[in-house]
Amino acid sequence: xxxxxxSINIRELLRPIGQLAIFxxxxxxxxxxxxxxxxxxxxxxxxxxxxxxxxxxSLFTYTLVNLPQVLIDGLTIGFVYAAxxxxxxxxxxxxxxxxxxxxxxxxxxxxxxxxxxIFLDGLGILSAVPNWAAFLILIGAxxxxxxxSGLLAVAVERVAYRPLRGASSRLVPxxxxxxxxxxxxxxxxxxxxxxxxxxxxxxxxxxNFDDRLKFGELPMGANMITLGVSIKSIIVIIAAVLMLVGLxxxxxxxxxxxxxxxxxxxxxxANLMGINVNYIIxxxxxxxxxxxxxxxxxxxxxxxxxxxxxxxxPGLKAFTAAVLGGIGxxxxxxxxxxxxxxxxxxxxxxxxxxxxGAAGTEYKDIFAFGILILVLIFRPQGLMGENVSQKA
Amino acid sequence: xxxxxxxxxxxxxxxxxxxxxxGAPAAATQAPAxxxxxxxxxxxxxxxxxxxxxxxxxxRGAELALNQLGAPLAGMxxxxxxxxxxxxxxxxxxxxxxxxIVSDPAILCVVGHxxxxxxxxxxxxxxxxxxxxxSPANTNPKVTTRGYPEINRIxxxxxxxxxxxxxxxxxxGVKSVFVVHDKTAYGQGIAEFFKKESEAKGMQVLGxxxxxxxxxxxxxxxxxxxxxxxxxxxxxxYGQAAVLFKQARAKGFQGMFMSDDGFDxxxxxxxxxxxxIDGAGTYYSTVSGPAxxxxxxxxxxxxxxxxxxxxxxxxxxxxxxxxxxCLKAIEDAAKANNNAVPTRESVAKAIRALKDFVGITGTFTxxxxxxxxxAKYFVIKVDSADPxxxxxxxxxxxxxxxxxx
Numbered sequence: 001x002x003x004x005x006x007s008i009n010i011r012e013l014l015r016p017i018g019q020l021a022i023f024x025x026x027x028x029x030x031x032x033x034x035x036x037x038x039x040x041x042x043x044x045x046x047x048x049x050x051x052x053x054x055x056x057x058s059l060f061t062y063t064l065v066n067l068p069q070v071l072i073d074g075l076t077i078g079f080v081y082a083a084x085x086x087x088x089x090x091x092x093x094x095x096x097x098x099x100x101x102x103x104x105x106x107x108x109x110x111x112x113x114x115x116x117x118i119f120l121d122g123l124g125i126l127s128a129v130p131n132w133a134a135f136l137i138l139i140g141a142x143x144x145x146x147x148x149s150g151l152l153a154v155a156v157e158r159v160a161y162r163p164l165r166g167a168s169s170r171l172v173p174x175x176x177x178x179x180x181x182x183x184x185x186x187x188x189x190x191x192x193x194x195x196x197x198x199x200x201x202x203x204x205x206x207x208n209f210d211d212r213l214k215f216g217e218l219p220m221g222a223n224m225i226t227l228g229v230s231i232k233s234i235i236v237i238i239a240a241v242l243m244l245v246g247l248x249x250x251x252x253x254x255x256x257x258x259x260x261x262x263x264x265x266x267x268x269x270a271n272l273m274g275i276n277v278n279y280i281i282x283x284x285x286x287x288x289x290x291x292x293x294x295x296x297x298x299x300x301x302x303x304x305x306x307x308x309x310x311x312x313x314p315g316l317k318a319f320t321a322a323v324l325g326g327i328g329x330x331x332x333x334x335x336x337x338x339x340x341x342x343x344x345x346x347x348x349x350x351x352x353x354x355x356x357g358a359a360g361t362e363y364k365d366i367f368a369f370g371i372l373i374l375v376l377i378f379r380p381q382g383l384m385g386e387n388v389s390q391k392a
Numbered sequence: 393x394x395x396x397x398x399x400x401x402x403x404x405x406x407x408x409x410x411x412x413x414x415g416a417p418a419a420a421t422q423a424p425a426x427x428x429x430x431x432x433x434x435x436x437x438x439x440x441x442x443x444x445x446x447x448x449x450x451x452r453g454a455e456l457a458l459n460q461l462g463a464p465l466a467g468m469x470x471x472x473x474x475x476x477x478x479x480x481x482x483x484x485x486x487x488x489x490x491x492x493i494v495s496d497p498a499i500l501c502v503v504g505h506x507x508x509x510x511x512x513x514x515x516x517x518x519x520x521x522x523x524x525x526x527s528p529a530n531t532n533p534k535v536t537t538r539g540y541p542e543i544n545r546i547x548x549x550x551x552x553x554x555x556x557x558x559x560x561x562x563x564x565g566v567k568s569v570f571v572v573h574d575k576t577a578y579g580q581g582i583a584e585f586f587k588k589e590s591e592a593k594g595m596q597v598l599g600x601x602x603x604x605x606x607x608x609x610x611x612x613x614x615x616x617x618x619x620x621x622x623x624x625x626x627x628x629x630y631g632q633a634a635v636l637f638k639q640a641r642a643k644g645f646q647g648m649f650m651s652d653d654g655f656d657x658x659x660x661x662x663x664x665x666x667x668x669i670d671g672a673g674t675y676y677s678t679v680s681g682p683a684x685x686x687x688x689x690x691x692x693x694x695x696x697x698x699x700x701x702x703x704x705x706x707x708x709x710x711x712x713x714x715x716x717x718c719l720k721a722i723e724d725a726a727k728a729n730n731n732a733v734p735t736r737e738s739v740a741k742a743i744r745a746l747k748d749f750v751g752i753t754g755t756f757t758x759x760x761x762x763x764x765x766x767a768k769y770f771v772i773k774v775d776s777a778d779p780x781x782x783x784x785x786x787x788x789x790x791x792x793x794x795x796x797x
Contacts, residue, residue, distance in 0.1 A: 054598060055618065067617055075612035095587065099453060200442050202662050210642060223620040224643040288738075305635055305663055307442065348611020352601065360601040361612040362575065392409035 012253040016245050023335045024078075027342045028071050039063040040075055042354065050341055050356045056221035062353065065220045070349045071342075076233045078341025079240035080302070081179070084297040085154075085333040086323070088246055091300050093328035094264045094284045097170055100177040102292055103315020105149045106185035109293025110300045110310060111188055113145035114201050126206035134207025142239070142297045149293025150286045157285040162278070185379060189310040190208035200307050203300045211236065235247035236298045243291055244334055252289065260284055262330075277326055317344075324372055328386025335383055343368040395776035401681035404667050405675040430732055431465065432475045433718050434493045435460065435711070436486060436504035436514065439478035442631045446705045447506050447520040450528055451476050452709030452764045456692075456699060461716050464723050472719070475499060476706075476735065479510050480493065489515035499716035500739050503711060504712030505589065507629075508532030508578035515543045524740040526717050527709035531679055532581050536762040536795075540739040544758050546678035546713055546751070548767035550578070550652075552793050553587025554627075557650055557677040558695035558790055560771045561623055562593040569595055570621040572612070572636065574628030575602040580651050596621075606632055609639045616640065622647050622672075634663035634690055637674065648672035653679050658773070658782035668775045674774040675788060679771045680706045680753070682783045685790075688752035703783055717743060763795035 019187025039060045042048055048059040055062055084106055091099040115184035120126050129137065161182045166175045192199035209232040217224040251257040261282045262270040271277050283323065299314060300306050317340060318359075375383070435454045438447035455474055462472045477493065479486035479588065486505065494517055502518060502525045505511035511530040518525045519540045527535060527545035531553055535545055561569065569590050573583035575610040580602060587597055598619035605614055612734050616624060619639075624640060624647065626633040633651045640649075649668065654674040659739075668674040683689045683696075683704050693713060696704045721742035725734035749756045757765045775781070 060616065066614055069617070070611075070614055073614070077608055077610065117429065189440075194609070199440075201661075202446075207667050212642060214644075223618070225617060228644065230642055299607075303635070304638060305607065305631065331480065345611045345614075346662060351600065351612035352615050360599075361615070362602045362604070364611055 001023070007015055008301060009249070009253040013060065013245060014021050016248040016331070017241065019331055020081055020241060020244065020338075023338050024388050027339050028075075028337075029172070030348050031066055031342055032071070032308065035063055035067070035346060036060065037366065038354065047354060047356055051353060054233040055223070059353070061220065063350065065218045065225050066349060067295040068215075069220075069225070070230050070345055072233070073349075074235055075338065076229075076302070076341070078236050078338040078346060080295060080299055080314065080337075081318045081341050082334045082337025083240045083243055083322045084314055085322040085337045086244070086330065087295075088319050089255035089287045089325075089330060089333040090247075090291075091331075092322070094260060095161075095165075095173075096328075097161075097173050098177065098316075098319065099161075099288070100319075101160075101180040101184060102153075102288065103311030103318075104181050104188070105153050105156070105289050105307070105311075106292040106296040106315060107308060107311035108152055108184065109145035109149035109289075109296030110306045111192070111201065111296075111308075112148040112293070113141040113201055113297030114306060116144050116277055116301045117140040117204050118201065118205075123208065126204055126348035130168070131208050134209070136194055138207065138209070138235070138301070141387060142294050142371045145297040149296065150289035152184075153285040153289025153292070154282050157280075157282060162281075185308050185311075200305065201214060201300075202306050203306070209301065232301050236302050239294065239298055241292060247287065247291065248330060256280075256283065286328075320369070320372060324375065324382055326382030329382070329384050332384030335377040338384070340372070343371055349352055405420070405468075410482075415479065417722050425749045426475065429469055429471060430471045430498050431500055431733060432498040432723060433472045433715065434475040434477055434499050434504070435715075436477045436479045436489055436502060437491075437506045437711075438481040440483075441480050442480045443506060443657075445631060445637055445659055446529075446707055447478075447481070449700075449708035450503070450506060450711035451618070452700050453528070453708035455713035456696060457591070457712040457715035460695070461719050465719060465726070468723070468726060470726070472722075473498075476601070477504075479505065479508060479514070481507050482629050483510050485793070487517060494518065494521040494523055494538040495684055499523065500722055500734065501712040501735055503528060503718060505530055507576070508535060508581070509576040515540065518542055521699075522719065522736045522740060524718070524743055526714040528714040528745065529653075529680070529707045530578075532578050533796075534577065534581075539707040539761050541744065541762075542736075543763035544717075544743055545757055546726065546753070546764055548769050548793065549795055550582040550636055551585050551796060552767070553652060553677050553679060553769060554582045554587075556769045556771065556789075556791060556793075557625070557652065557675075558586050558589035558593060558595070560592070560675065561625075561648075561650060562595060564648070566595060566622040568598050568619070568621040569623045569625055570599045570616050570619055571601070571625045571627070572616075572630055573600075573602050573626070574702040575604055576628065576646065578654065579626075579628030579652075581627070583625065586625055586627065594704065595697070595700075600626065603632075607635065609636045611642055613640055617643055619646065620647075621646075624649050626651045626653075627657070630657045630663070633763055634660040634668070638664045638667045639694040646671040649674040651676045653677065653706070656777040658705070659720065659780040661774065661777055664774075664777075669777055670749060672680050675772070676772055678772060680707070680710055681768065681769060681787060681790070682706070682785065683709045684783065685699070685770075685787065686753045688750075692752050709753050713753050713756070716751055717746065717756065719750060720749060727742040729783075730735065752758045761794065764796050766792050768792055 051059045060323040087102045092159045139370045212228045212230045215227040259275045321336035321340045322333045325332025346366040348361045433686050435451045437450040477489040506529050508530045524542045533551045571587050572578040598611050598621050600736045637649045725738040725742040769791045773788045
């Protein structure tokens with residue numbers, strides 16, 4: 001027993017949790033400081049007066065009172081992006097190509113999980129179960145989604161990427177990935193229309209996931225702003241943290257992780273050292289797929305409705321998050337996801353107020369991506385990317 | 393060199409084979425069309441995708457009408473066929489289908505479109521070739537205000553529907569509203585009419601936002617929660633509206649929700665569930681009441697159930713009536729043409745010439761721009777979180793209003 005404990009590398013378990021806490025706190029503090037500063041500056045302008053007329057509070061108070069909820073929401077979506085971004089970054093780290101089919105692997109995970117739950121709901125099981133059993137069922141659905149996505153990712157690699165690995169240009173597997181992405185979208189569409197007749201699937205309501213924990217209320221003029229977080233958001237955050245910690249441990253503290261890092265550094269030499277490169281690459285896709293599948297089911301849990309194209313936007317944003325953090329870097333994917341989720345939620349929540357309704361929530365993506373362009377101009381390797389030129 | 397030549401030659405051969413393959417069936421359908429007097433009536437509605445529940449039933453309604461009311465034309469020696477098209481609720485697809493439709497000379501009438509944003513660009517194509525279009529569901533004023541002689545609708549208009557919604561909210565004592573729309577011609581259009589009338593009625597409009605977001609409304613909900621309006625109005629379709637309402641309720645919003653006829657689908661209850669009933673409840677205005685409401689629909693519902701084994705979705709009965717109008721107009725035009733296949737122009741004229749045509753959802757006479765001279769508007773309250781009970785939602789208000797001139 002003692003030996004088992006000593007074989008666990010505690011440091012590698014704690015390090016990502018520490019990083020997550022620092023990243024979350026750091027981006028929260030920086031972004032909060034920026035909006036509060038902006039609010040102070042604009043308090044006496046037309047913007048502040050507009051808020052005063054509508055809500056009977058100063059712009060600064062408005063910003064401050066809304067801040068906690070914005071932070072919670074931003075963090076939740078940020079963790080979802082981070083979990084998907086890990087799949088992109090893992091594959092890039094090992095193969096140096098963008099697996100654009102990852103967004104569909106995510107979607108397949110979501111569909112498998114939701115279809116299982118809909119099936120159970122149809123049997124009348126879901127509505128009757130107590131809360132603890134609901135959690136077990138949810139975990140089962142997540143595991144099923146993970147398994148389906150993991151196996152699919154391995155199959156995709158075997159069929160669509162491996163034959164092209166020797167190709168002269170890195171663009172060849174990239175095009176293949178885009179093709180797989182379209183293929184999978186329509187495969188889901190076809191399967192769903194043939195079996196259920198509609199591909200707009202809805203996460204069944206069960207357990208107490210929709211309940212909301214209330215922390216309290218903040219007064220804002222005559223209104224009260226309720227502070228709270230729903231159980232499902234907590235589940236999303238906890239699951240994402242577990243995935244991140246698990247992945248970090250796998251890559252940094254196990255033998256197979258060492259092999260993955262070796263293949264990422266130099267495939268030929270790793271092969272000479274007796275590492276089965278094909279096996280390691282398949283394994284990398286498996287892990288990326290497992291994470292993507294879990295993220296898919298969690299996404300469906302949080303946002304209720306999925307369709308075959310559900311992967312596109314989260315996939316695109318997670319890819320951006322991976323690039324922002326420094327693609328190929330696991331810690332970077334975490335940071336990128338959190339920063340992007342936060343930026344987006346801040347922009348969506350405050351843009352309307354700060355522009356007197358001229359540019360509302362609809363411009364949140366433009367705003368968030370504008371900032372990303374700025375960041376990448378000054379740090380083209382991404383926030384955490386350092387040793388990108390390790391390969392000749 | 394010879395290798396490259398070979399490649400080019402083989403490409404050319406493949407291309408010519410493809411062309412031949414494309415050309416052949418088109419020629420084949422044209423030739424017998426003249427001989428057997430085949431007439432086709434096209435439907436365009438979303439048969440796949442988010443809105444397919446309603447779109448498929450528009451097609452089924454039209455199909456049922458063709459089967460039941462096609463006899464007079466068949467008696468005149470015509471073979472009448474249905475040509476269903478899937479516009480996917482997407483303007484690009486709708487226009488591409490429209491081009492295909494106008495290029496088939498056997499098609500004399502189009503029953504179509506669920507989404508105004510699809511109908512408006514597609515009908516430009518119908519207009520250029522003089523093809524008659526009867527719309528079962530499109531409510532954007534632009535559908536008819538362009539004044540095209542071929543384009544008609546049998547339902548009301550958003551500039552009335554938005555006003556009906558705002559007036560109803562005012563009667564319910566709503567003091568402040570937050571208006572959200574989906575940035576489509578339909579959703580934004582109706583939201584603007586709602587906003588204008590709300591301001592005229594003295595309600596405070598706390599926000600007006602457009603969004604294409606389908607899943608994560610957290611960011612949009614922050615300003616809504618901060619504004620804490622009595623009513624959140626959504627101009628657009630149920631796929632977005634129900635998710636928004638559910639997330640708003642989850643955040644603790646206790647006020648009233650209101651939407652438009654795009655909300656009218658049992659899937660709204662499937663997504664929103666109990667959150668639509670909680671708080672001050674959910675209402676939607678519509679131009680198409682539940683099929684049970686209309687006096688002539690009892691037989692339609694029975695027949696529809698017998699044929700398709702499900703309750704008709706909203707607008708299925710309108711699909712039936714649109715088809716009936718097409719059939720009647722083609723019949724009139726053919727009679728005037730000595731029982732020969734009428735021209736598209738004469739069919740379009742025959743639709744406008746109809747006087748008090750008795751359909752199952754009303755009696756139709758079209759005015760000079762193609763609006764029905766009187767249309768029904770309803771405000772409906774969501775009564776149950778159970779999707780199967782959607783068609784039993786109670787009607788809070790019924791109005792007969794003539795279209796604005």
